[in-house]
Amino acid sequence: MRKNLLKSYESDASRLKGKALDVFCPRNVDEVRDVVLKNDRVVIRGAGTGLAGGAVPQGEVVLDLSRLTGVSNFDEGRKTIEVEAGVVLDDLQDYLRGSDLEFPVKPSSHAVATIGGMIATDAVGSRGVKYGRTSTWVKWVEVMDSMGGLEKKGVTEMSDYAGMEGITGVIVRACLKLSGIKERSASVIRLGDLDEVVNLVRRLKQRRDVSMIEFLDRAVSKGVGFGDGYHLIVEYESDDGSLKGEDYEKVMGIRDGIYPFLAGKGYIRIEDPKIMIDRFPKLMSWLESKGVPTFGHIGVGILHPCFNVEQEKSIPEMMKLVKRLGGQVSGEHGIGILKRGFVEVNDQKILWNVKKRTDPMGKFNVGKVI
Amino acid sequence: MKKISNTDRIEAGNLMEEASEIFDSCVQCGLCKGRCGVFRVLREEGFSARGKGALLSGKIMDKILFECNLCRACEESCPLGVKVCEAVLKGREAMVLLGRGLKENEKMIGNVRKTGSPFGAKSSTGEEKLFCC
Numbered sequence: 036m037r038k039n040l041l042k043s044y045e046s047d048a049s050r051l052k053g054k055a056l057d058v059f060c061p062r063n064v065d066e067v068r069d070v071v072l073k074n075d076r077v078v079i080r081g082a083g084t085g086l087a088g089g090a091v092p093q094g095e096v097v098l099d100l101s102r103l104t105g106v107s108n109f110d111e112g113r114k115t116i117e118v119e120a121g122v123v124l125d126d127l128q129d130y131l132r133g134s135d136l137e138f139p140v141k142p143s144s145h146a147v148a149t150i151g152g153m154i155a156t157d158a159v160g161s162r163g164v165k166y167g168r169t170s171t172w173v174k175w176v177e178v179m180d181s182m183g184g185l186e187k188k189g190v191t192e193m194s195d196y197a198g199m200e201g202i203t204g205v206i207v208r209a210c211l212k213l214s215g216i217k218e219r220s221a222s223v224i225r226l227g228d229l230d231e232v233v234n235l236v237r238r239l240k241q242r243r244d245v246s247m248i249e250f251l252d253r254a255v256s257k258g259v260g261f262g263d264g265y266h267l268i269v270e271y272e273s274d275d276g277s278l279k280g281e282d283y284e285k286v287m288g289i290r291d292g293i294y295p296f297l298a299g300k301g302y303i304r305i306e307d308p309k310i311m312i313d314r315f316p317k318l319m320s321w322l323e324s325k326g327v328p329t330f331g332h333i334g335v336g337i338l339h340p341c342f343n344v345e346q347e348k349s350i351p352e353m354m355k356l357v358k359r360l361g362g363q364v365s366g367e368h369g370i371g372i373l374k375r376g377f378v379e380v381n382d383q384k385i386l387w388n389v390k391k392r393t394d395p396m397g398k399f400n401v402g403k404v405i
Numbered sequence: 406m407k408k409i410s411n412t413d414r415i416e417a418g419n420l421m422e423e424a425s426e427i428f429d430s431c432v433q434c435g436l437c438k439g440r441c442g443v444f445r446v447l448r449e450e451g452f453s454a455r456g457k458g459a460l461l462s463g464k465i466m467d468k469i470l471f472e473c474n475l476c477r478a479c480e481e482s483c484p485l486g487v488k489v490c491e492a493v494l495k496g497r498e499a500m501v502l503l504g505r506g507l508k509e510n511e512k513m514i515g516n517v518r519k520t521g522s523p524f525g526a527k528s529s530t531g532e533e534k535l536f537c538c
């Protein structure tokens with residue numbers, strides 16, 4: 036790639052800066068193999084919407100899979116489809132339009148995130164409360180190893196690749212399971228205090244037609260124009276919500292835009308701790324005391340506190356609190372470069388074992404996750 | 406090679422500064438890529454608004470700045486309303502001032518000046534002539 040253009044590959048949505056030696060944008064699996072075989076160290080990239088710096092090169096070549104956009108073997112009866120890694124989620128949904136099916140996992144970056152990136156980070160997103168993580172909806176992945184070998188990995192080996200953020204190999208293709216499209220509506224519910232939030236979330240989770248429970252703290256609620264108090268955006272797969280049609284689309288648009296909105300106000304560093312719902316008020320009180328605006332997928336216990344530059348130094352303290360409360364430091368964005376320091380020693384050992392088994396030459400995403 | 410005047414050099418520098426400032430508010434979320442017609446076909450980061458922002462923020466002049474339809478789809482999908490097309494135009498203007506515009510564009514303008522047609526052929530059908538300053 037022209038030297039000038041490397042600059043656009045030296046960062047991702049985490050805004051960490053790195054250095055790319057070169058960038059390759061293969062059009063097919065053979066060209067992917069070529070890149071893999073000819074380079075000692077490779078950083079894999081999808082749409083570069085990752086928030087942990089996983090796709091940021093640190094003196095390696097970048098393998099951009101955005102051009103792998105093939106879709107094949109759509110089987111309406113079995114509700115499956117095969118897609119290449121660079122297919123963008125919304126493009127897949129467009130492709131499926133006309134059938135009765137969709138891919139149900141929906142990160143807020145759905146307009147740009149690739150299926151490869153979603154599997155590699157095991158993205159969750161706002162419908163996690165009903166549909167879980169991306170890997171729940173993957174039948175198999177086809178993975179390229181450091182020698183250029185291709186192998187299909189089924190559900191039993193999925194954890195070696197889904198959520199491993201590219202440290203174990205290149206996901207080039209996947210067979211996805213699909214779900215029936217539902218009529219959807221939504222409501223925005225105002226709540227006075229955190230206990231009310233907990234109680235309502237518990238009740239909503241009992242309902243089978245609830246597919247999204249998103250939390251907005253007081254600062255975020257005000258910022259996006261919902262007014263005073265805490266708010267929940269609840270999506271129903273029925274017409275129980277008060278917002279339908281265009282109004283429903285509008286509120287979903289507001290939801291997708293929360294992080295960019297906060298980042299634009301200087302709250303750039305987004306975190307994704309995961310916590311049990313009964314511990315959530317404790318974490319929230321701490322975040323409020325520090326003035327950190329927070330929103331997130333409360334239905335699955337994932338919060339997105341957003342820190343500005345001055346507040347960033349309190350992140351380790353938050354991580355300690357999260358661990359003390361029995362939570363996880365990353366619920367969906369992954370570890371990448373940003374959160375490496377917070378991985379427990381035991382987890383590191385497990386990850387290293389998987390890495391050594393799957394990528395013994397240490398070719399892929401070195402310096403990420405572990 | 407065209408000699409660049411000092412005034413043009415300063416003007417070009419100012420334009421690049423302004424283009425880079427426009428991207429100060431970009432948070433690099435990448436949502437602009439979703440609707441960019443050029444990116445959706447060519448699928449390289451440099452063609453997207455975020456990619457161009459990375460170049461302009463680093464004051465890098467590259468002919469890729471001319472690979473943009475100025476359709477503003479990226480601006481519509483940008484949650485922060487970054488004025489991408491304005492920045493791209495400033496970048497292009499700076500490049501032209503420094504004699505780094507596209508040869509194809511220069512040829513087209515030359516043709517318009519000479520013949521009134523961007524293709525250089527004199528109109529035989531009596532179509533209206535184009536003019537260029």
Ligand SMILES: Cc1cc2nc3c(=O)[nH]c(=O)nc-3n(C[C@H](O)[C@H](O)[C@H](O)COP(=O)(O)OP(=O)(O)OC[C@H]3O[C@@H](n4cnc5c(N)ncnc54)[C@H](O)[C@@H]3O)c2cc1C
Pocket residue numbers: 047048078079080081082083084085086088089090100120141142143144147148149150151152153154155156157158159160161200201202204205206207291294295367368371400403433434435436
């Ligand atoms: C505005 C915004 C909203 C977001 N909302 C959510 C959300 O709701 N839920 C959520 O989970 N995340 C969210 N994210 C984070 C991000 O969008 C997701 O993690 C997404 O799945 C990443 O996809 P990508 O194609 O951009 O991957 P990239 O950012 O390019 O890569 C992410 C990681 O995966 C690896 N990788 C990418 N492709 C492959 C492949 N084919 N094979 C092996 N490794 C690969 C990379 O090396 C990197 O480590 C959001 C991000 C933004 C900017």
